[in-house]
Amino acid sequence: MFVQRGGGVFACLLVLLLPVLFPNLFSSPLGHASPSVFSEWNAPKPRHLPLLKGALQRPSSYGWQSNPWSPLPDQGWKSCKSSVTPVLPRKSRGYVQVFLDGGLNQQRMGICDAVAVAKILNATLVIPHLEVNPVWQDSSSFTEIFDVDHFINVLKDEISIVKELPKEYSWSTREYYATAIRATRIKTAPVHASAKWYLENVSPVLQSYGIAAIAPFSHRLAFDNLSMDIQRLRCKVNFQALAFVHHVNELGDDIISRLRYPSAKSAAVDKTYLQMTTDQKAIQEPLKFVVLHLRFDKDMAAHSACDFGGGKAEKLALAKYRQVIWQGRVLNSQFTDEELRNQGRCPLTPEEIGLLLAALGFDNSTRLYLASHKVYGGEARISSLRNLFPLMEDKKSLVSKEKRAKIEGKASLLAALDYYVSMQSDIFISASPGNMHNALVGHRTFENLKTIRPNMALLGQLFLNKSMGWSEFQKAVQEGHKNRQGQIRLRKEKQSIYTYPAPACMCQAL
Numbered sequence: 020m021f022v023q024r025g026g027g028v029f030a031c032l033l034v035l036l037l038p039v040l041f042p043n044l045f046s047s048p049l050g051h052a053s054p055s056v057f058s059e060w061n062a063p064k065p066r067h068l069p070l071l072k073g074a075l076q077r078p079s080s081y082g083w084q085s086n087p088w089s090p091l092p093d094q095g096w097k098s099c100k101s102s103v104t105p106v107l108p109r110k111s112r113g114y115v116q117v118f119l120d121g122g123l124n125q126q127r128m129g130i131c132d133a134v135a136v137a138k139i140l141n142a143t144l145v146i147p148h149l150e151v152n153p154v155w156q157d158s159s160s161f162t163e164i165f166d167v168d169h170f171i172n173v174l175k176d177e178i179s180i181v182k183e184l185p186k187e188y189s190w191s192t193r194e195y196y197a198t199a200i201r202a203t204r205i206k207t208a209p210v211h212a213s214a215k216w217y218l219e220n221v222s223p224v225l226q227s228y229g230i231a232a233i234a235p236f237s238h239r240l241a242f243d244n245l246s247m248d249i250q251r252l253r254c255k256v257n258f259q260a261l262a263f264v265h266h267v268n269e270l271g272d273d274i275i276s277r278l279r280y281p282s283a284k285s286a287a288v289d290k291t292y293l294q295m296t297t298d299q300k301a302i303q304e305p306l307k308f309v310v311l312h313l314r315f316d317k318d319m320a321a322h323s324a325c326d327f328g329g330g331k332a333e334k335l336a337l338a339k340y341r342q343v344i345w346q347g348r349v350l351n352s353q354f355t356d357e358e359l360r361n362q363g364r365c366p367l368t369p370e371e372i373g374l375l376l377a378a379l380g381f382d383n384s385t386r387l388y389l390a391s392h393k394v395y396g397g398e399a400r401i402s403s404l405r406n407l408f409p410l411m412e413d414k415k416s417l418v419s420k421e422k423r424a425k426i427e428g429k430a431s432l433l434a435a436l437d438y439y440v441s442m443q444s445d446i447f448i449s450a451s452p453g454n455m456h457n458a459l460v461g462h463r464t465f466e467n468l469k470t471i472r473p474n475m476a477l478l479g480q481l482f483l484n485k486s487m488g489w490s491e492f493q494k495a496v497q498e499g500h501k502n503r504q505g506q507i508r509l510r511k512e513k514q515s516i517y518t519y520p521a522p523a524c525m526c527q528a529l
């Protein structure tokens with residue numbers, strides 16, 4: 020766009036900003052592949068150069084703004100103390116088995132729902148089977164991701180859970196159901212089925228065979244019209260029973276220590292810290308950090324049908340991808356880029372997220388942890404963000420290859436690690452709505468932690484206005500995000516209890 024509107028101006032600015040925009044030409048602190056400006060003419064260029072210039076010159080104090088790091092005030096909501104003593108059904112009515120699709124965060128919701136359904140049926144739950152997702156390709160099992168003993172133990176007074184079926188039912192496997200129609204498989208659970216549906220349709224199967232295998236199971240339990248006990252049980256699973264395996268937590272703690280105490284260079288940061296005297300600890304205040312979940316992959320870019328500034332080559336590549344994957348049938352493709360941006364339907368690019376964070380008052384000393392899989396367009400796409408936030412880290416920059424070996428290439432374990440780190444951050448922000456965003460919004464709401472939800476429609480409109488200066492942009496952004504930082508939003512009908520845990524799973528402190 021810039022090139023068309025004023026190639027000359029762009030060229031001059033580019034030359035002036037070259038060392039700033041492409042510092043990685045000369046050094047690559049994170050060890051990412053450095054793109055060469057000269058070999059990648061199609062590399063995505065900054066699209067909001069005047070704003071980027073303004074942001075790069077932003078002062079390093081907050082000035083008239085409020086401190087962006089200030090934690091959320093107490094909002095009067097707490098996790099509920101259970102008033103009723105949980106009751107384990109006297110006799111299990113059989114075994115419930117589920118097979119869960121999707122990535123880690125979708126499976127997480129499926130696990131919570133499976134516990135609830137087993138409870139509704141007074142059945143014994145078999146540890147859920149996690150399907151291999153065609154996109155993420157991770158075959159890790161429940162036990163390889165979650166601490167299974169903790170899971171069973173936290174829920175032991177409410178529901179019985181077994182790691183494996185007893186011998187007499189060992190025939191009930193995924194392969195068994197894949198090869199023929201079977202009487203013990205429940206295939207017809209409607210999306211958001213009621214408790215009544217399960218009692219009417221699954222109880223008889225349990226009665227006859229002692230086992231019921233429910234597949235598909237994702238999104239198969241309603242969010243409304245369930246007893247308070249069942250809703251609280253779902254939250255207990257999500258927020259208490261599901262903990263990751265030890266080595267994920269350990270890697271996560273390692274990352275967090277490095278973000279909070281960057282000067283303690285030793286491999287054993289924890290030990291160094293533990294050996295310090297109280298006085299030393301007081302001197303070395305833990306630093307704060309932001310986790311940015313940046314899902315900006317080709318799939319998402321193509322699906323949104325927006326223009327991301329990569330020029331003709333990128334447009335063609337994304338159009339081709341849409342054709343191959345969805346036969347070109349992408350709802351958004353009937354709209355122009357401008358229409359989509361006005362409606363807030365374009366995922367924010369790394370550059371745009373950087374401008375948002377800068378406008379909210381985060382200066383260039385902010386420690387930013389990138390939680391993401393891979394970024395479409397590579398390092399070139401991230402360079403503007405990196406210029407705004409030079410202290411940007413990720414798993415690769417903070418954890419040695421040897422330590423990462425156990426989780427390398429395993430999408431679910433990598434996502435688990437990012438989830439763990441995200442839960443410990445001072446600020447969490449996600450560049451696009453999705454399962455990971457929703458899961459963390461819900462969990463952080465439960466813990467009253469600050470979470471910035473980008474106002475996509477507002478930002479879309481602001482970025483379309485090419486005559487807007489930095490200070491106007493900043494004022495509009497701050498105004499538009501005052502109430503998007505983690506304030507409690509009560510769940511409305513049909514909304515997910517995992518994204519909106521209040522009021523069902525949280526109680527108002529008196």
Ligand SMILES: *[C@@H]1O[C@H](CO)[C@@H](O)[C@H](O)[C@H]1NC(C)=O
Pocket residue numbers: 076077078079383384409
């Ligand atoms: C941060 O910005 C200030 C100007 O506001 C500049 O002097 C300083 O060098 C920058 N620091 C880094 C690490 O880029």
Ligand SMILES: *[C@@H]1O[C@H](CO)[C@@H](O)[C@H](O)[C@H]1NC(C)=O
Pocket residue numbers: 107108109112139140141218222
């Ligand atoms: C489950 O057990 C509870 C308590 O034992 C009982 O009140 C309820 O009717 C049972 N429900 C089913 C479907 O068996």
Ligand SMILES: *[C@@H]1O[C@H](CO)[C@@H](O)[C@H](O)[C@H]1NC(C)=O
Pocket residue numbers: 243244512513
């Ligand atoms: C919940 O139940 C009530 C009464 O049975 C019904 O009117 C309402 O539509 C139900 N809500 C949902 C979201 O299913």
Ligand SMILES: *[C@@H]1O[C@H](CO)[C@@H](O)[C@H](O)[C@H]1NC(C)=O
Pocket residue numbers: 484485486487488491
């Ligand atoms: C763009 O921003 C300028 C400066 O704030 C403002 O005067 C103008 O009305 C805006 N244009 C549109 C179309 O919103």
